[in-house]
Amino acid sequence: xxxxxxxxxxxxxxxxxxxxxxxxxxxxxxxxxxxxxxxxxxxxxxxxxxxxxxxxxxxxxxxxxxxxxxxxxxxxxxxxxxxxxxxxxxxxxxxxxxxxxxxxxxxxxxxxxxxxxxxxxxxxxxxxxxxxxxxxxxxxxxxxxxxxxxxxxxxxxxxxxxxxxxxxxxxxxxxxxxxxxxxxxxxxxxxxxxxxxxxxxxxxxxxxxxxxxxxxxxxxxxxxxxxxxxxxxxxxxxxxxxxxxxxxxxxxxxxxxxxxxxxxxxxxxxxxxxxxxxxxxxxxxxxxxxxxxxxxxxxxxxxxxxxxxxxxxx
Amino acid sequence: xxxxxxxxxxxxxxxxxxxxxxxxxxxxxxxxxxxxxxxxxxxxxxxxxxxxxxxxxxxxxxxxxxxxxxxxxxxxxxxxxxxxxxxxxxxxxxxxxxxxxxxxxxxxxxxxxxxxxxxxxxxxxxxxxxxxxxxxxxxxxxxxxxxxxxxxxxxxxxxxxxxxxxxxxxxxxxxxxxxxxxxxxxxxxxxxxxxxxxxxxxxxxxxxxxxxxxxxxxxxxxxxxxxxxxxxxxxxxxxxxxxxxxxxxxxxxxxxxxxxxxxxxxxxxxxxxxxxxxxxxxxxxxxxxxxxxxxxxxxxxxxxxxxxxxxxxxxxxxxxxxxxxxxxxxxxxxxxxxxxxxxxxxxxxxxxxxxxxxxxxxxxxxxxxxxxxxxxxxxxxxxxxxxxxxxxxxxxxxxxxxxxxxxxxxxxxxxxxxxxxxxxxxxxxxxxxxxxxxxxxxxxxxxxxxxxxxxxxxxxxxxxxxxxxxxxxxxxxxxxxxxxxxxxxxxxxxxxxxxxxxxxxxxxxxxxxxxxxxxxxxxxxx
Numbered sequence: 001x002x003x004x005x006x007x008x009x010x011x012x013x014x015x016x017x018x019x020x021x022x023x024x025x026x027x028x029x030x031x032x033x034x035x036x037x038x039x040x041x042x043x044x045x046x047x048x049x050x051x052x053x054x055x056x057x058x059x060x061x062x063x064x065x066x067x068x069x070x071x072x073x074x075x076x077x078x079x080x081x082x083x084x085x086x087x088x089x090x091x092x093x094x095x096x097x098x099x100x101x102x103x104x105x106x107x108x109x110x111x112x113x114x115x116x117x118x119x120x121x122x123x124x125x126x127x128x129x130x131x132x133x134x135x136x137x138x139x140x141x142x143x144x145x146x147x148x149x150x151x152x153x154x155x156x157x158x159x160x161x162x163x164x165x166x167x168x169x170x171x172x173x174x175x176x177x178x179x180x181x182x183x184x185x186x187x188x189x190x191x192x193x194x195x196x197x198x199x200x201x202x203x204x205x206x207x208x209x210x211x212x213x214x215x216x217x218x219x220x221x222x223x224x225x226x227x228x229x230x231x232x233x234x235x236x237x238x239x240x241x242x243x244x245x246x247x248x249x250x251x252x253x254x255x256x257x258x259x260x261x262x263x264x265x266x267x268x269x270x271x272x273x274x275x276x277x278x279x280x281x282x283x284x285x286x287x288x289x290x291x292x293x294x295x296x297x298x299x300x301x302x303x304x305x306x307x308x309x310x311x312x313x314x
Numbered sequence: 315x316x317x318x319x320x321x322x323x324x325x326x327x328x329x330x331x332x333x334x335x336x337x338x339x340x341x342x343x344x345x346x347x348x349x350x351x352x353x354x355x356x357x358x359x360x361x362x363x364x365x366x367x368x369x370x371x372x373x374x375x376x377x378x379x380x381x382x383x384x385x386x387x388x389x390x391x392x393x394x395x396x397x398x399x400x401x402x403x404x405x406x407x408x409x410x411x412x413x414x415x416x417x418x419x420x421x422x423x424x425x426x427x428x429x430x431x432x433x434x435x436x437x438x439x440x441x442x443x444x445x446x447x448x449x450x451x452x453x454x455x456x457x458x459x460x461x462x463x464x465x466x467x468x469x470x471x472x473x474x475x476x477x478x479x480x481x482x483x484x485x486x487x488x489x490x491x492x493x494x495x496x497x498x499x500x501x502x503x504x505x506x507x508x509x510x511x512x513x514x515x516x517x518x519x520x521x522x523x524x525x526x527x528x529x530x531x532x533x534x535x536x537x538x539x540x541x542x543x544x545x546x547x548x549x550x551x552x553x554x555x556x557x558x559x560x561x562x563x564x565x566x567x568x569x570x571x572x573x574x575x576x577x578x579x580x581x582x583x584x585x586x587x588x589x590x591x592x593x594x595x596x597x598x599x600x601x602x603x604x605x606x607x608x609x610x611x612x613x614x615x616x617x618x619x620x621x622x623x624x625x626x627x628x629x630x631x632x633x634x635x636x637x638x639x640x641x642x643x644x645x646x647x648x649x650x651x652x653x654x655x656x657x658x659x660x661x662x663x664x665x666x667x668x669x670x671x672x673x674x675x676x677x678x679x680x681x682x683x684x685x686x687x688x689x690x691x692x693x694x695x696x697x698x699x700x701x702x703x704x705x706x707x708x709x710x711x712x713x714x715x716x717x718x719x720x721x722x723x724x725x726x727x728x729x730x731x732x733x734x735x736x737x738x739x740x741x742x743x744x745x746x747x748x749x750x751x752x753x754x755x756x757x758x759x760x761x762x763x764x765x766x767x768x769x770x771x772x773x774x775x776x777x778x779x780x781x782x783x784x785x786x787x788x789x790x791x792x793x794x795x796x797x798x799x800x801x802x803x804x805x806x807x808x809x810x811x812x813x814x815x816x817x818x819x820x821x822x823x824x825x826x827x828x829x830x831x832x833x834x835x836x837x838x839x840x
Binding site: 034035036037124125127128196197200202203204205206207208282283284285286287288289290291 | 481482483484485490491505592594595596597598599602603666668669671672676820821822823824825
């Protein structure tokens with residue numbers, strides 16, 4: 001039985017919307033266990049989102065259209081990105097029109113507008129957060145592109161679907177260039193998704209925030225959309241990592257049984273990724289802000305090493 | 315004669331008169347004319363004394379005007395210098411140029427009592443709000459606290475920094491966490507803080523004024539509420555000052571139980587603080603584990619003494635709770651568990667390099683600066699000052715040297731790590747002291763009748779709470795009532811230490827530094 005590629009595309013986006021809160025719930029549950037605490041359950045993020053959606057929006061008097069428009073833009077780009085990254089199947093109509101550089105661009109647009117929105121209402125924290133976020137972005141984006149170029153060199157394409165297909169079928173899974181690119185990717189993921197040791201997603205201390213400082217003034221459905229998009233971003237990075245480096249089981253034909261198998265494998269992969277993430281987050285304190293340059297610099301270095309080793313060894 | 319007394323005589327000669335009536339007899343009170351008030355400060359500075367407190371008293375009940383007092387400390391000596399001021403011209407020479415902590419003491423005296431420190435560089439109101447009428451002074455006897463305060467339009471003048479790339483970050487007074495209110499204004503270039511200005515007073519409750527309307531016995535209850543997390547130490551400090559005035563001799567066992575409660579309070583707060591410091595570096599594991607240990611201790615408190623923080627268990631003349639054999643066994647078992655888990659957690663703290671990277675060299679309060687600011691307690695001991703009332707001004711039962719000996723940790727780096735580590739070692743020491751107390755506590759009654767002080771007597775006490783030295787100075791009026799109760803929480807001086815430790819740090823490190831100081835807003839604002 002075969003569903004059309006459009007159906008696959010639809011399934012993927014539904015999966016992203018539905019499972020992103022579950023994944024963050026899983027990470028939080030694991031974190032509680034790691035610190036021997038009681039948990040609120042893996043479904044707490046859904047309840048949080050539902051609560052935010054029922055609340056009224058409190059808008060600053062001098063908020064411009066940028067501030068009101070940003071949550072929808074951020075949410076929209078996250079969904080679009082979900083149409084590009086092969087999570088279940090590589091047979092994606094959108095995947096043909098947009099490659100990995102577009103993906104990085106989508107994240108950049110959403111970040112750009114969030115930073116603008118942070119400065120829009122003119123609070124001290126918003127501007128502070130925007131400036132920090134831009135500092136991180138200026139270091140993380142080149143490293144991210146570098147890591148992805150390394151992978152695309154190995155697989156001779158910048159189309160994510162193509163990369164995943166080639167990587168899946170190629171026998172030499174342990175290429176040194178990919179190992180370096182993977183290390184770089186892990187560091188970038190921590191920075192891009194605002195996890196410890198780069199940012200602390202659960203802090204209430206405004207002065208230490210990076211991402212949260214920009215969105216402090218958001219409330220109600222606006223905040224819900226931004227939070228949801230944040231969850232999707234984490235989910236997407238995990239899915240992207242799995243598509244680039246561990247693409248086993250991703251369906252190629254749009255076959256329903258293949259998609260189901262891909263879904264099952266993705267669950268396992270994400271479950272393991274959550275464990276790794278929590279181990280990193282529990283074992284490390286947050287870095288001093290200016291250590292970030294070293295951290296992201298080493299991500300860039302890893303990616304560059306990956307590229308060099310591709311030309312030298314492969 | 316004492317060393318400080320001699321120095322004062324040497325500098326001022328016959329201008330200095332020793333006052334009788336100051337209790338306990340180990341503390342000397344000396345009257346100088348108001349012109350010589352600053353000269354006395356100079357003499358004290360030359361003898362390396364530190365300023366412990368400065369305050370003003372409305373002595374109209376005695377048929378006089380105002381008095382200003384300055385209390386100096388050197389080693390184990392305390393010396394109080396007093397100057398009388400006429401009611402129609404309450405001016406005195408400021409000692410801020412000699413002693414930095416007087417900067418805030420004098421602003422506070424000026425705002426609340428209306429005495430004028432001549433030559434003070436900055437007389438903006440402190441604690442008093444800008445929308446209170448200028449000529450209303452709540453601590454004066456003529457002020458009626460039962461009427462609501464009138465409101466006027468006023469604005470607080472902040473210090474400013476200007477230049478390219480300088481921007482301001484106002485934080486508070488309402489914060490995101492469950493903490494007290496206080497305003498912090500940063501001037502920063504990029505992420506580098508070039509100036510921090512604190513603005514406190516948001517939890518001003520008029521406690522010092524309230525004391526004057528209470529009986530001596532109820533005063534002990536109010537003292538226990540000056541700063542909730544230090545309720546035992548404040549209670550003890552008030553009671554010791556009162557007992558020194560009435561000549562009450564507290565039973566030995568009561569002293570030992572007070573020490574037991576005091577050390578338990580110290581452990582509970584230090585456990586919470588060490589965890590909170592780690593949590594501000596996003597190392598949440600330590601916070602949850604240490605909070606668990608703290609909770610254990612508080613629950614034992616509740617079972618044995620009927621209150622988690624043991625509030626109101628210290629009363630004038632003794633204590634209101636006793637401990638029996640089964641209670642002793644319970645505390646010993648609890649301490650064994652706390653001590654075992656605590657050591658494991660300290661190892662985690664000590665061996666986590668990413669945490670180490672955050673806490674070392676952050677928020678440094680240099681020893682020379684700490685000395686200049688006359689900071690006390692944990693903050694002082696982390697910056698190389700060997701100060702502890704339990705050793706240098708021993709109140710019972712710590713004064714019995716051969717019986718309750720203690721070892722106080724002193725670090726010299728003055729950073730967040732030093733302040734955390736001083737706490738770690740104090741927890742160990744307090745656990746040891748509690749075990750010793752439980753083994754060797756004398757038998758006997760736990761309280762005695764305290765009695766009332768004679769009119770015009772004054773009492774003084776200094777007690778080492780978990781934050782540091784707490785000072786109480788009590789004065790009985792002509793009818794034997796409370797005429798003035800001066801409270802000097804360690805926060806009154808240590809907040810200035812935080813303000814001075816921050817410039818040069820980056821903005822996102824402030825919460826970590828602040829947590830390592832963890833001063834009380836309530837104890838400061840009174």
